[in-house]
Amino acid sequence: MxxxxxxxxxxxxxxxxxxxxxxxxxxxxxCFTKVGGNQYINSTATGRYDDYLRKEIVPFVESRYPVxxxxxxxxxxxxxxxxxxxxxxxxxxxxxxxxxxxxLFEYCYIMDFPKALAAFREHGGPAGWLRWFWRQSNRRVEGLYPILNTIGMAAHYSPNPRSPTMGIDFPFDLETGEWRPEVWARWRRWDxxxxxxxxxxxxxxxxxxxxxxxxxxxxxxxxxxxxxxxxxxxxxxxxxxxxxxxxxxxxxxxxxxxxxxxxxxxxx
Incomplete structure (x- = not known):
């Protein structure tokens, strides 16, 4: 729209x-999600949207229209x-x-990470920030998108059901900001x-x-x-x-x- x-x-x-x-x-x-948007891939953190498109939407449409x-x-x-x-x-x-x-994830995502880190620390972590975000009456305030996007992309590219942080691994340490190359490698496979x-x-x-x-x-x-x-x-x-x-x-x-x-x- x-x-x-x-x-x-x-x-x-x-x-x-x-x-x-x-x-x-x-x-x-x-396919919008609570963590912002969708990358249309399967994720334990957001849902199996790859399967949803191919195994639910496609058959639903084709049962009603000639394709x-x-x-x-x-x-x-x-x-x-x-x-x-x-x-x-x-x-x-x-x-x-x-x-x-x-x-080219190095250029489109990494620039947002320091902003996200600061916001997470202010709100007690990503989950606390996300709860705060959805309580806001105006969620289009400049500066909020990079933080939401960081959560959303981590939820899609590096989900981890065993992680205590929303079932997500982030490519940086949430306390110090130190880079986590093993997590970033998972992101890069989806680039x-x-x-x-x-x-x-x-x-x-x-x-x-x-x-x-x-x-x-x-x-x-x-x-x-x-x-x-x-x-x-x-x-x-x-x-x-x-x-x-x-x-x-x-x-x-x-x-x-x-x-x-x-x-x-x-x-x-």
Whole structure:
């Protein structure tokens, strides 16, 4: 939902009405979690959202509508989920579009960790901060997102049911801030820039691999997009890569570029 632009239904109707693409069945799944957003992977800390998409949503939709091929697309965490789902499950998805998705974790996450550490100490730990956060009447106060995002990403990339801290391992010591390389290594295995090499055969099976990002992305995601692009080129994996002059925010107009391409890829 873009309050300054079209909602997704109106956008799809316009693209179809103007002949940019044909009709598609487009489920819009709400996977938001208490720890903020979703990376669309299985986690003991957040739930089995990978399974949910493939084993519940897909069968539910296909029991009601005729489907020949499936594509997946999204922006930000949704972009991340799209490329990771495509890599993990080429038998489920035939095309993917990744708009400004999380990648090159060293650039997009680590800058938030000192802020998160300070907030955790102030509130008695991550769980105390999260309880405080959800009690606030205005949760859009500047400065809160990096802390919530740190909890959310740790919940997805380094869950640990035996951890006394929300069932999560953090890549830094919660008291001293000392780096925990063994935990960070678990995060890096989920970084798309590192996954490309392992899942190149899956990406080659896609009828469309579409990636774009704004050159002024405030979360530094342009660098991750560029690295993915380069690694796809090195492996001669066919893809579409575009950069545009904008930030991370209010960029759903980019769906005007990706959705017609996805329609043609799935239709062809």
């Amino acid at each position: 873009d309050p300054m632009g079209e909602d997704l239904k109106s956008k799809l109707d316009r693209l179809i009405r103007t002949g940019k693409m044909g009709p598609m069945i487009v489920p819009m799944v709400d 020949s091929r499936r594509g997946i697309w999204g922006k930000s965490s949704g972009g991340y989920g799209s490329i990771v789902q495509g890599m993990l499950h080429p038998d489920t998805w035939s095309a993917l579009a990744d708009h400004s998705g999380d990648a 798309p820039v590192n996954m490309v090499a392992r899942y190149a055969p899956s990406l080659r099976r896609m009828r469309l691999v579409y990636i774009d990002c704004g050159t002024k992305d405030q979360y530094n995601l342009i660098w991750g997009a560029r690295v993915i692009h380069q690694r796809l080129l090195e492996r001669r994996i066919k893809h579409v890569y575009e950069e545009f002059d904008d930030t991370h925010s209010f960029i759903t107009y980019r769906y005007d570029v990706s959705l017609p391409r996805m329609y043609r890829a799935l239709r062809g």
